[in-house]
Amino acid sequence: MREYKIVVLGEMGAGKSTLVQALAQGRAVSTEVRNTDPSAAKPFTTVALDYGDIDLPGGDRLRLYGTPxxxxxxxxxxxxxxxASGAIVLVNADAGPPDQQIRPYLDAVDRHPTPLPVVMGITRMDDASPTRRAACEQWLERDEGQLPIVMVDPRDxxxxLTVMDVLMSQIECQALVACHE
Structure with a gap:
């Protein structure tokens, strides 16, 4: 039996709690409370973590942790x-420049003692204003391809699952490389 710990990071409102709930089929533990930050137009926010525990085929287990x-x-x-086995960093396309949004989260991943596979998910592309959407698309064109990037609606x-497939592929590739070193 293998166990995978996946951590979901990103700014408030990027869709972390929604992604964890979607994968856990609505059975994730949540620490959402009423949002008191007037700069964010959302009624609730995570203050500790979201947690989902999923049994995979073959007896493997997936543990999801959504961060505040x-x-x-x-x-x-x-x-x-x-x-952690890997991380997903979510970027809200409607919340400003992606490179500024992701930097604190990628810095946290970079400080991890061992290299972690990471997938970036771009959320709310359909909700983004034309200006923000254009800025996001320009940033994607400039990206050096260091991370796999997937457009994702965390409600779907x-x-x-597509984001998880990409991440799990990275995790398995990293394990194969480690076996041959």
């Missing part, structure tokens, strides 16, 4: 990344 997105909770990110379980 606010920078004031950045002390939790390394704790949740401890022992099939799209979320």
């Amino acid at each position: 997105g606010q920078i004031r909770f950045d002390f939790l990110w390394p704790i949740l990344l401890e022992g 379980p099939m799209q979320v």
Whole structure:
């Protein structure tokens, strides 16, 4: 039996809790509370973590951890990344320049003691204003291809499974390389 710990990072409102709930089929534990941040137009926000535990075929297990997105909770990110198999970083296409959004989360992943496979998910592309959508598309064109990037609606379980397939492929490739070193 193999166990995979996946950590989902990103700014508040990027869709982390929704992604975890979609994969866990609505059975994830949530620590959402009423949002008191007037700069964010969302009624609830995660303050500790979201957690989903999923049995995979063959007896394997997937443990999902959704992090709080606010920078004031950045002390939790390394704790949740401890022992992780991989990470998903979500970027809200309607929330500003993607490179600025992802930097704190990728820095947390980079500080991990061992290299972690990472997939970036771009969310809310359909909701983005034309200006924000254009900025996101320009950023994607400039990206050096260092991370796999997938457009994803975290409410859609099939799209979320695509993100997980990409991440699991990276995790398996990393394990194969490690076996041959």
